[in-house]
Amino acid sequence: MNGKKIMALADANIMNTYRRVPIALVRGEGARVWDAEDREYLDFVAGIAVCNLGHSHPKVVKAIKKQAKELMHVSNLYYTKPQADVAAWLVAHSFADRVFFCNSGAEANEAAIKLARKYAHEKMGGGRFELITMKDSFHGRTMATITATGQEKFQFGFTPLLDGFTYVPFNDPDALEAAITPKTCGVMLEPIQGEGGVIIPDAAYLARVRDICDRRHILMIVDEVQTGIGRTGKLFAYEHSGVTPDIMTLAKALGNGFPVGAMLAREEVAGAFVPGNHASTFGGNLLGMAAVKATLKALVEDGVLDNCREMGEYFLAKLRKLQEKHPVITDVRGRGLMLACSLASEGAGIVGACQEKGLLINCTGGKTLRFVPPLIVDSGDIDEAIAILDSVMEGT
């Protein structure tokens, strides 16, 4: 089926929730994808920070195939080894003592919100259920997570929202402290705001948040759905801060493209959940766990984190050079391979022109170009992307 036919079939039958790019993708390998006409693209979207090891990574593919032949799914009423292995790995490599598995970022955040409320209900005394979240944050599309998301555009038309959420500016510890009331049970935030435009807070911000949470006895929840699994050059972005949260959520890159999410917590906090409190039919599904196991193993054993840090610095330096040449770029920033350019004007035209030249990038918030390539990119890939951006910006 050619691309035009795929697009027409999709447009006639799928609900209209995405403003889609007119490209039908059929195949991927490493940092490249191909469309139905076999046109090649350099993919600096990578499923939006999902395919951190690159597309169809052979080790992940092999693990999924092997698991599919053995056992694909059983109820969480039973034990399985892949799930136990992944949970043990995550516990060994993070601050957390326990893991809950689900299928997406929004579900992981739902689970975090429920755990925070349950913990508060049991350990903090009555009436403490409010969460403080950040303006311009993004936490997902379920009712609780659009409420947690501090952007009206995601909430419009869906009221009434959930009770018990207040919003403060990101990167402003004083505003956070001032917003705490006797009803507050926690704060939820992204270590770097992703959908909000790759907003990197001050180096000391997370430590300040931790200090406030400790002094005021509230929970610190970090949403690492986008920043986790190596994206910023460390396994988890909170590791840059020198402090640890009480709860963390993961999804996106966890299965390198297989849909899986997780919510992790310290023992004392996790203890608020008892059988019957929360569940997911597919959470911790065997195929997903096989994908996660292979992804995490490759991430730490194949030098992917080192490459991410090295290529992140290389890319950032190249973007700074590009900014000197093109005044349309007003700011350049990044950590690891989560990078962005702010633009003086709307970015949609640049995104479209890059596509024409074989580079996939994404624009967030209208005027921010976001770059979240696979963490296995090399300097040649980055040079190619920069050359395309350079030629496209000549015309702006």
Ligand SMILES: *Cc1c(COP(=O)(O)O)cnc(C)c1O
């Ligand atoms: C993508 C994202 C989510 C939502 O994840 P889904 O899997 O789409 O539900 C939540 N939080 C952050 C920070 C994200 O980037």
